[in-house]
Amino acid sequence: MNAGVSSARTPVLAVSTVIFTLRPDASGEMRLALPLVRRIRAPHQGKWALPGAPLKSNEDLQAAAGSALLATTGLEPRYLEQLYAFGQVDRSPDRVVSIVYWALIGSDETAGAIESENVQWFFADEVPELAFDHNLIIEYALWRLRSKIEYSRVALGFLxxxxxxxxxxxxxxxxxxxxxxxxxxxxxxxxxxxxxxTGERLEGTRHRPPQLYRYNASQDLTDPDPLTLRTTSTRPNARDLGAAS
Amino acid sequence: MNAGVSSARTPVLAVSTVIFTLRPDASGEMRLALPLVRRIRAPHQGKWALPGAPLKSNEDLQAAAGSALLATTGLEPRYLEQLYAFGQVDRSPDRVVSIVYWALIGSDETAGAIESENVQWFFADEVPELAFDHNLIIEYALWRLRSKIEYSRVALGFLxxxxxxxxxxxxxxxxxxxxxxxxxxxxxxxxxxxxxxTGERLEGTRHRPPQLYRYNASQDLTDPDPLTLRTTSTRPNARDLGAAS
DNA sequence: CACGGTAAAAGTCAGAATGACTATAAGTGA
DNA sequence: TCACTTATAGTCATTCTGACTTTTACCGTG
Known part of the structure; x- marks a missing residue:
């Protein structure tokens, strides 16, 4: 069960990304939005889906998610975090395990984004019926975003x-x-x-000019990806893994 | 890049499980412990590692983790949660992506556990140098356990x-x-x-007999696996996914 | 150049939650 | 019956939180 088996029988790995931004709707209200791409081949040809790609054997998971996202949507977030690995047997006609990442990006950083007939932004509460289990994935990503915004600084990802x-x-x-x-x-x-x-103030407002702020990098209390554990101060004992000491 | 490619070049999927329990050390103090298994083949032959197995194409991820755990250690936890997907290119000589689960089990439920020269319990703070990146994985699982015990009821998994x-x-x-x-x-x-x-009290203590309690199943506020989202009341809008409505 | 509108920024206050601590109750073994 | 131990109840000062008020500094208009 090891060598020379046809790849059709063995589970295939893919990576996808849910990336949120804030954009104004018709009435000017800001709302959560995310890009979807139309599938150009079976299965689920023609349906909308999350941007993603099969995992190449020489790519790290996160790098694969980032480059698939860049290739299909033109987006390049500063921050990408693993969401979950979806692997139900019946989620696709072939056996595909999808490792899904999620990210946030500022409205102004979406300027260079590809938008076409096959790549479009959708408001998070107006997502159509998607390919595979991608509706479920988005639900879960939304849940994570909402619960995480309260105890971490993810909100800064939108700014x-x-x-x-x-x-x-x-x-x-x-x-x-x-x-x-x-x-x-x-x-x-x-x-x-x-x-x-920052010491600066935002000018040109119709009222008292507000103070400008920036991210305070001095201490990061976000719960870390395990891969960054070694550099995080949250964990006291880095022990053997990597590095000197 | 799709059909008929030798499976050696395509990433291989495996599932592993970190399962914690509480057990007394020599002095009678309770400490966190977990079972490890000795690798019987290359790479890292002879080193200790997390229990796991390659993913079969007809098995769900969680079921695969559970049955691999049962097969190698004899343990059968009631609760199994996905921890993280580890997929660094260099974490193994071949390209292996490991989807890791974690679980808790009560001390008395570890009675039927297999223990042998090749399957043993280790205290969480005395884990030796393991195969692959398994030390890192355990660090991360410990971090998750500690941060999760404060806002969820995972502690009940030990009882x-x-x-x-x-x-x-x-x-x-x-x-x-x-x-x-x-x-x-x-x-x-x-x-x-x-x-x-429960209304009962624990008898045979050397002092005032304490009240016995049980899990109150009425409301579950744990953050859910995405796969259970559909049944969870935490999410207000189950929408299209599955079920009636 | 005073005036009204607006949002920034600072301050107030009551109730809830938290941590440290004290007091009492109800068993056991000697 | 007594000494001991832990369950269980209660107290109190501090901090945190949500709702609310006041003051400050700018703009555009007449």
């Missing part, structure tokens, strides 16, 4: 290098689907120490 | 059907590595409503 607290708050509001008190939000953000003021 | 609050507290103490105040712990557990008294 550029500098931003105002109002912009950061809007991200939370859109993701969580509820309004937040500006004062309490400020207090929370400041005590969590996840951002720091 | 039997009924238990006292002192036993439940001990699980927390061992996993978190610190002592907890009995009164405050009781208050926390009771307000969280995760367990309910």
């Amino acid at each position: 550029g290098d500098t931003f105002t607290l109002a912009q950061l708050r809007e991200v939370y509001e859109v993701v969580l689907g509820k309004r937040l008190d500006p004062g309490n939000f400020r207090r929370m953000v400041e005590s969590a120490n996840i951002v720091e003021p | 039997g059907d009924t238990f006292t609050l002192a036993q439940l507290r001990e699980v927390y103490e061992v996993v978190l590595g610190k002592r907890l105040d009995p009164g405050n712990f009781r208050r926390m557990v009771e307000s969280a409503n995760i367990v309910e008294p």
Whole structure:
């Protein structure tokens, strides 16, 4: 059961990516959106699906997800995190195990994105019926995003290098689907120490100019991918794995 | 790049499981422990490794993890959760992507476990140098266990059907590595409503007999595997996926 | 150049949750 | 009956949270 078996009988590996951004709808409201690509071959030919590709044997999982995403959508997020490995036997006519990543990207970073008849943005609550189990995957990615935004700094993935607290708050509001008190939000953000003021202010507003903030890289409390465990301060004992010591 | 390619060039899929239990050390202290199996073939022949097996094409991932675990260790946990998919190109001489599950099991449920020269229990903080990247995997599983025990009811995975609050507290103490105040712990557990008294008391203690508790199945607030999303009440909109509606 | 509108930023306050601690109850073995 | 042990209940000060008010600083308009 090891060598020379036809690859048809052995499970095939693919990688896909769910990548969210914030974009305004017709009425100007910001909403969660993600790109989908149309399948150009069977199975599920013509249906929309997540961007992805089969895994090549010389590529790391995350690199494969990133380059498949770039090739099909033109998007290049700074941050890509593993979501889940989907491997139900019946999720595809052939046996395909999909390792799915998820990412966030700022609205302005979607400028160079490919958009065509076969690559389009959909609002997260208006996703059509997709190929395979991709609707389920998106549901799960949304759940992860919503639960993770509360205890980590993923929200910054939607923003550029500098931003105002109002912009950061809007991200939370859109993701969580509820309004937040500006004062309490400020207090929370400041005590969590996840951002720091740049000293600059945003000009050209019709009112008092807000302070600009940037990501505070000094300590990162996000739960890490296991592959980055070795560099994270959250884990006290890096022990034998890799590095010196 | 699709049909008839030798399976040697295409990534191979395997499943492994990290399964923790609590067992007393020489001095009687409870400590986290997990079973490892000795590799009987190259690569890394003779080294200890996580129990696992190659994925068969007609098996779901979780079922594969469960049956590999049962076959090599004799253990059958009630609960098995996906941990992470490890797929670095250089983690093995051949290209192997491992989908790793993790589980907990009660001390008394480890009775029927296989133990031999090639299958043994190790304390979590005394794991030797393992094959492949399995040390890293265990580190990560430990991190997950510790962070998850605080906001979910995974602790119950270490216990039997009924238990006292002192036993439940001990699980927390061992996993978190610190002592907890009995009164405050009781208050926390009771307000969280995760367990309910059976009405029975544990007899034969040398002191006041403690109330026995059981798991309160009425509401489950654990974050779900995506595959169980459809049945979970945490997600409001089950939408199209599966089921009636 | 005062004025009204707007959002930033700071401050207030009551109730909930948390950690440290004390007191009492109910068993056992001696 | 007593000494001992742990279950269980209760207290109290501190911190955290959500709802709300006040003040500040800019804009555009008349």
